Amino acid sequence: MTSERIAGSEDAAKRLSATSLREFLDPITDTDKTRRYRRYRRSVSRDEIALPGLVRYALKLVGLSSFGPGEKVAWWVNFLFQGRQCELAFEKFGLRLYIEIVDNDEADVIKVGNKIVKKLGSSMRAVESLVLAPAAPGLFHDxxxxxxxxxxxxxxxxxxxxxxxxxxxxxxxxxxxxxxxxxxxxxxxxxxxxxxxxxxxxxxxxxxxxxxxxxxxxxxxxxxxxxxxxxxxxxxxxxxxxxxxxxxxxxxxxxxxxxxxxxxxxxxxxxxxxxxxxxxxxxxxxxxxxxxxxxxxxxxxxxxxxxxxxxxxxxxxxxxxxxxxxxxxxxxxxxxxxxxxxxxxxxxxxxxxxxxxxxxxxxxxxxxxxxxxxxxxxxxxxxxxxxxx
Incomplete structure (x- = not known):
């Protein structure tokens, strides 16, 4: 796959940046810090996000880079959400979300995780309507x-x-x-x-x-x-x-x-x-x-x-x-x-x-x-x- 964007991606990027993904920011690049923080791991079910690749593309539209593949990992995206270091990874056993635990408050990080997953799920609708549907006839033709x-x-x-x-x-x-x-x-x-x-x-x-x-x-x-x-x-x-x-x-x-x-x-x-x-x-x-x-x-x-x-x-x-x-x-x-x-x-x-x-x-x-x-x-x-x- 090339880095070329599909027609409609610009409109989708604007909508996502203003709505569901507006709180998803560039991650902290201090590698020492990213290795030190305690993380909460949340599995993301197929019922919540059926198409991991679609969410990856939505995050790409708002400027977040993905990396991979790696050992037993197809790709991962690092981002900052409400001041927390986060990572979304598509691993062998499914989609996983890793979130920084602040002040040892695990109850709060669970709420944050649910909020992130909900927003990621909402982002797919913009990509589907503005990018996927218009491009489908041409893809069939080609x-x-x-x-x-x-x-x-x-x-x-x-x-x-x-x-x-x-x-x-x-x-x-x-x-x-x-x-x-x-x-x-x-x-x-x-x-x-x-x-x-x-x-x-x-x-x-x-x-x-x-x-x-x-x-x-x-x-x-x-x-x-x-x-x-x-x-x-x-x-x-x-x-x-x-x-x-x-x-x-x-x-x-x-x-x-x-x-x-x-x-x-x-x-x-x-x-x-x-x-x-x-x-x-x-x-x-x-x-x-x-x-x-x-x-x-x-x-x-x-x-x-x-x-x-x-x-x-x-x-x-x-x-x-x-x-x-x-x-x-x-x-x-x-x-x-x-x-x-x-x-x-x-x-x-x-x-x-x-x-x-x-x-x-x-x-x-x-x-x-x-x-x-x-x-x-x-x-x-x-x-x-x-x-x-």
Missing amino acids: GKATVVNQHMSLRRSYEYFRNRASSPFLIEDEVKHLENGGTTFQSGKRLMQMNSFHDLVASVNAYLSLLEHILVLALPFQSFNPSKDSLEKFIGSRWGDKYGQVFDLTRKDDKRYYDRLIEVVERWRNTYSHGGFEKGHGSSVYLHYEGIGAIPVGLSSATERVGIFFMPATDEDINHVFKLFDEIDAWFTDERMHFAMEWITSGLHVRFDPEFRAELVEAMESPERFSEYVEYTAYLDDRTANMDY
């Missing part, structure tokens, strides 16, 4: 975005409902009311079929959501250019439109699987989901803001609904659906999707910036080279997560 890889959790959801649909069972409380005699078996069988139906519908929804997610994550591996084709629009589109952009419907297999998926969707899923990209303020996509870092942004998507149809699901129905899904999973390992699926199943997030897309082109020159690239990227991610700088 591909300065990372899509969070939710493949593992979406896959687990699908497999959970698939296993239930494939192995229906009677819940004891649901059959206690069934009459004894000849009707018990038939009623129980009917209930098992109903359970299978609901689980089948849920598994179809889960698989289509997983499929949409894979199609989004696969875009940088398919020569997708966000400056020409809108990433935001693609994420919000229906699964069929996503499929048609990633695959070539003039090719036999591409069209054949598409048509078979349409049949399953029309029968077992009455509305569309959008691959785990939540409505409102979510954490599915991160935009890359200069001087701040990666910040999650919410995306609008259709509301998920599962159709409730009072019809049983037969073994033939269930086997037909899951046979198709298994074929598609196997098909995704062909030469066109092989590299994308290796990356996706590794759990690594997917960037859309030009640098990453250029790295992919170079890495995909051979399977060996690509595997090395995945392994090295995973190593860097682990090192960052553990703050091993």
